[in-house]
Amino acid sequence: MKYLASLALIGLAATPLAAQDKDWSFSDGVTPERWATVNAAYGMCDAGLNQSPIDLSAANARGDLELETNFGETEGTIVLGKEQVQVNFPAGLGMNSGGKEFALIQVHFHTPSEHAISGKRYPLVAHFVHATESGELGVLGVMFEEGDANPALETIVAGVGAGTGAAVEFDVNDMVPEDTGIYRYMGSLTTPPCSEGVNWHVADEVMTASADQIAAMEANLGPSARSIQPLGTRLLVAPE
Numbered sequence: 001m002k003y004l005a006s007l008a009l010i011g012l013a014a015t016p017l018a019a020q021d022k023d024w025s026f027s028d029g030v031t032p033e034r035w036a037t038v039n040a041a042y043g044m045c046d047a048g049l050n051q052s053p054i055d056l057s058a059a060n061a062r063g064d065l066e067l068e069t070n071f072g073e074t075e076g077t078i079v080l081g082k083e084q085v086q087v088n089f090p091a092g093l094g095m096n097s098g099g100k101e102f103a104l105i106q107v108h109f110h111t112p113s114e115h116a117i118s119g120k121r122y123p124l125v126a127h128f129v130h131a132t133e134s135g136e137l138g139v140l141g142v143m144f145e146e147g148d149a150n151p152a153l154e155t156i157v158a159g160v161g162a163g164t165g166a167a168v169e170f171d172v173n174d175m176v177p178e179d180t181g182i183y184r185y186m187g188s189l190t191t192p193p194c195s196e197g198v199n200w201h202v203a204d205e206v207m208t209a210s211a212d213q214i215a216a217m218e219a220n221l222g223p224s225a226r227s228i229q230p231l232g233t234r235l236l237v238a239p240e
Helices: 001-010 040-047 152-161 212-221
Strands: 065-071 073-082 084-088 094-096 098-110 124-131 135-147 167-171 184-189 196-203 205-209
Touching: 065 073, 073 152, 084 152, 084 212, 094 124, 094 196, 098 212, 124 152, 135 212, 152 167, 152 212, 205 212
Parallel strands: 135 196, 135 205
Antiparallel strands: 065 094, 073 084, 073 167, 084 098, 094 098, 098 124, 124 135, 184 196
């Protein structure tokens, strides 16, 4: 499919990230990372005007945006690397945003969440990365707070323990709220090269994960949230 050309931008190259040279790292999530000083190819990270993540409380519009997901039971493959826990998916699942079809490619995690609401970041977030046939990227972010264990996360944590290449099977719906409101804006990848033009969707309903599940993710990811970026003149739509 045409979206395969975009896979290198989102950590889906055939060689796992752990086997590649990674010349950047997250900082404390507050101090600007200045990734362009590490590698000139990351210039957009510092110079871009439409970067992610942002504080979602800065919404300047409200509306009920159409987002339909076609998730369900699926197999996946664990990919691990420095500051990376990811599950790659086979074709078949996806979402429809505003009449545009996005195919689900992978889900990866950050501790704490990258987007904030009124300055608050939750302890864990899942980013479901999608692409259209033309290579346009769309991400659905779902935040987690401590509470009841999540069955899909339990399977992923077990897979992480088995290492890169481990096969996992779970229902993606278990990690996504039902009939939730969505924050919507145009942003970027939150890791180098920080490419812009990403269709961001962030659920306003927070899911739960157990303390042990969150701790397991933190043990593998460490602090892995990029600093908050300015909204600038962009449209940020909050759910009504």
